[in-house]
Amino acid sequence: MKWEEGQDSGNVEDRRGLGMPMAAGGGVIGLLVMAVAFYFTGDIRQAKFIADKVGPIVNKAVPQRPAENRSVERNDRTLEFSKKIMGYTDKAWTEVFEIHGKRYQKPTMVLFTDKVDSEGCGVAPSAVGPFYCPASRKVFVDPSFFDELETKLKGSKADFSKAYVIAHEVGHHVQNLLGYNTMVDQFRKREGENAGIRLELQADYLAGVCWNRVERVRSIIEPGDVESAITTAKAIGDDRLQKSAKGWVNPESFNHGTSAQRLKWFTEGLKTGDAEKSALDRFFNPNVRPLDL
Numbered sequence: 001m002k003w004e005e006g007q008d009s010g011n012v013e014d015r016r017g018l019g020m021p022m023a024a025g026g027g028v029i030g031l032l033v034m035a036v037a038f039y040f041t042g043d044i045r046q047a048k049f050i051a052d053k054v055g056p057i058v059n060k061a062v063p064q065r066p067a068e069n070r071s072v073e074r075n076d077r078t079l080e081f082s083k084k085i086m087g088y089t090d091k092a093w094t095e096v097f098e099i100h101g102k103r104y105q106k107p108t109m110v111l112f113t114d115k116v117d118s119e120g121c122g123v124a125p126s127a128v129g130p131f132y133c134p135a136s137r138k139v140f141v142d143p144s145f146f147d148e149l150e151t152k153l154k155g156s157k158a159d160f161s162k163a164y165v166i167a168h169e170v171g172h173h174v175q176n177l178l179g180y181n182t183m184v185d186q187f188r189k190r191e192g193e194n195a196g197i198r199l200e201l202q203a204d205y206l207a208g209v210c211w212n213r214v215e216r217v218r219s220i221i222e223p224g225d226v227e228s229a230i231t232t233a234k235a236i237g238d239d240r241l242q243k244s245a246k247g248w249v250n251p252e253s254f255n256h257g258t259s260a261q262r263l264k265w266f267t268e269g270l271k272t273g274d275a276e277k278s279a280l281d282r283f284f285n286p287n288v289r290p291l292d293l
């Protein structure tokens with residue numbers, strides 16, 4: 001995927017290293033413990049698990065210093081990539097909204113480490129994975145999620161996986177602007193947790209519609225990108241969700257549908273780019289059960 005040529009979004013907040021007060025296993029000590037654990041175990045998940053257990057014990061004995069480099073504007077690949085991908089989604093959705101006589105209000109993306117105040121959806125640990133908070137209209141991503149994708153998928157495939165995850169979260173923002181995120185409430189009584197599948201599959205579809213617009217201008221996606229993006233994002237997402245902290249209502253905690261469903265709808269959006277009301281309302285047809293979508 002060639003992502004380097006687009007316009008930057010001005011709406012990416014870099015909060016990495018600003019740390020909410022010491023997350024479990026976070027901070028310099030946590031990282032050290034994790035590095036040592038990784039050295040011995042060779043398994044990054046296990047290392048994180050050990051750091052989470054040992055970090056707080058060690059931290060108690062060490063006086064905390066405020067995070068340094070607070071105001072340093074980072075200029076690295078993750079930040080650059082995030083700005084570009086958000087730039088693509090901004091441009092695509094601005095065009096689609098204009099076609100339908102509406103004005104697109106751009107969301108903000110926040111990069112964070114360990115924990116983040118979502119400004120309306122509670123304080124979230126990075127274990128919940130990428131998510132969108134409708135109250136603050138912000139997409140939150142701890143780039144360690146991206147690192148895991150990179151470990152699983154080398155090179156350009158990982159880039160498209162990351163872009164897909166961002167576009168999916170931006171899809172939730174579009175749902176927020178169009179009112180679909182509250183529409184799902186009527187289905188919850190009857191369908192319970194499965195009602196969320198409607199929103200998730202629509203978000204995948206919207207991500208496809210978004211990339212359809214991007215692809216009209218420049219050819220970015222390569223063969224196999226789509227399948228590997230969805231398979232990997234789902235595998236990591238499910239694993240992450242099991243680690244969700246208690247007391248935190250994760251907007252991404254409901255069932256996302258099967259990989260086949262997600263692939264089907266992302267591909268459909270990508271193929272058609274159809275953002276007409278009838279195309280979007282399909283996901284909220286009371287005659288079609290979410291598992292049959």
Ligand SMILES: [Zn+2]
Pocket residue numbers: 168169172200203252
């Ligand atoms: Zn989602």
